[in-house]
Every structure is written in structure tokens, then in C-alpha cells.
Amino acid sequence: MSTNASKALYFGASLLLxxxxxxxxxxxxxxxxxxxxxxxxxFSGLNVELSQAEFVAYDNSVVSxxxxxxxxxxxTGPNYEFGIxxxxxxxxxxxxxxxxxxxxxxxxxxxxxxxxxxxxxxxSNAQNETSSDYVNPNGTFTSQIVKDENxxxxxxxxxxx
Numbered sequence: 001m002s003t004n005a006s007k008a009l010y011f012g013a014s015l016l017l018x019x020x021x022x023x024x025x026x027x028x029x030x031x032x033x034x035x036x037x038x039x040x041x042x043f044s045g046l047n048v049e050l051s052q053a054e055f056v057a058y059d060n061s062v063v064s065x066x067x068x069x070x071x072x073x074x075x076t077g078p079n080y081e082f083g084i085x086x087x088x089x090x091x092x093x094x095x096x097x098x099x100x101x102x103x104x105x106x107x108x109x110x111x112x113x114x115x116x117x118x119x120x121x122x123x124s125n126a127q128n129e130t131s132s133d134y135v136n137p138n139g140t141f142t143s144q145i146v147k148d149e150n151x152x153x154x155x156x157x158x159x160x161x
Contacts (some may be wrong), residue, residue: 055153058143065139068158069126072097072135075156081115083146083155089139090132094157095121101146101155113148113155136160 057063058071068086075082076098083101087094096119105112125133139160146155 052153055145055156058156059145061143062161063141063143063158064137065135065141065160066137068135068141068143069123069137071156071158072121072123072126076119081154083115083119084121085155085157086121086126086133086135086141087157087159088133088135089160090134092132094159095119095125095133097121097123097126099155103146103157107147108149110149113146113152115154 068084072084072086076084080098083099084097085094085101085103086097098119099115100117100119102111102114102116107113121133125131126135128134141158141160143156143158145153146157148154
């Protein structure tokens with residue numbers, strides 16, 4: 001009978017040890033899962049920052065007209081949801097290249113930076129000296145970036161000085 005009792009004690013101890021190990025494993029897994037979620041969130045934020053870093057040069061700075069033309073070439077086209085507004089000294093109003101963005105509402109509010117249509121400007125007019133949309137490569141322009149409500153860069157606004 002003592003062998004049955006010792007087998008029962010051995011089985012009970014093994015069962016408790018197994019339950020304890022499973023509990024510890026679940027607790028470690030849950031803690032690791034929270035850490036992984038936090039790391040993923042931080043990595044995603046860093047990824048967004050890096051993808052937006054190329055626009056830092058246009059954030060409240062002064063650039064040349066050749067930089068404006070290069071930005072139009074680089075960031076506009078049929079596959080881009082990006083807009084560039086250029087107000088030259090000759091033109092009475094700004095012209096949009098690529099996509100036209102909503103900049104009529106205050107920044108940070110709903111709809112700011114959203115695409116509202118196609119731009120009407122063309123790169124050929126920006127380089128044609130007789131056009132009112134002509135961008136003088138030697139001119140100076142103030143620039144600022146347009147971010148939507150998700151803090152994603154959606155466009156650039158250039159105004160000739």
C-alpha cells in the first residue's frame with residue numbers, strides 16, 4: 001500500500017509542477033507579447049519618421065527655383081497622391097502640380113491636406129519663360145510642408161519671395 005501512496009504523491013506532485021510550469025509559461029508569453037507590441041509600435045513610428053525625413057528640407061525653409069522644379073519632377077505624377085503648390089511672382093494665384101490639396105481649413109483640422117482634385121500645373125509651363133507659372137531656377141521660394149490629420153506629409157507649398 002505504501003507503493004500506491006508514494007505513486008499517488010508522485011503523480012500529484014508531478015501534476016502540480018506541470019500546472020506551475022504551464023502558468024509560468026503563459027505569464028512569460030503574455031509579458032513578451034506586450035513587449036513585442038510596444039516594440040512594433042515604436043518601430044512603426046520610427047519607420048514613418050524615416051519615410052517622411054526626405055521632406056525636412058522643405059519644412060519652413062528657403063529653397064531655389066531649381067529645387068522647386070526638381071520637387072515637382074520627383075513627387076508628382078499619376079501614381080502619387082501628393083500635391084505641390086507654387087505661387088510665382090508673375091502669377092496671380094498659386095498653381096497645383098500633381099494633386100490639389102485642401103489647405104483652406106486650418107492645419108490640424110479635419111480635411112486639411114486631403115486630396116480634393118487633380119492639379120492643373122504642368123512641368124512644361126513651369127519651365128516655359130513666357131508662362132505665368134514659370135519657375136525661375138535662380139529665384140528664391142519659401143516652402144512649407146502640408147501634413148494631413150494623420151501627420152503624414154501630403155504636399156509642399158512654395159511661394160516666391
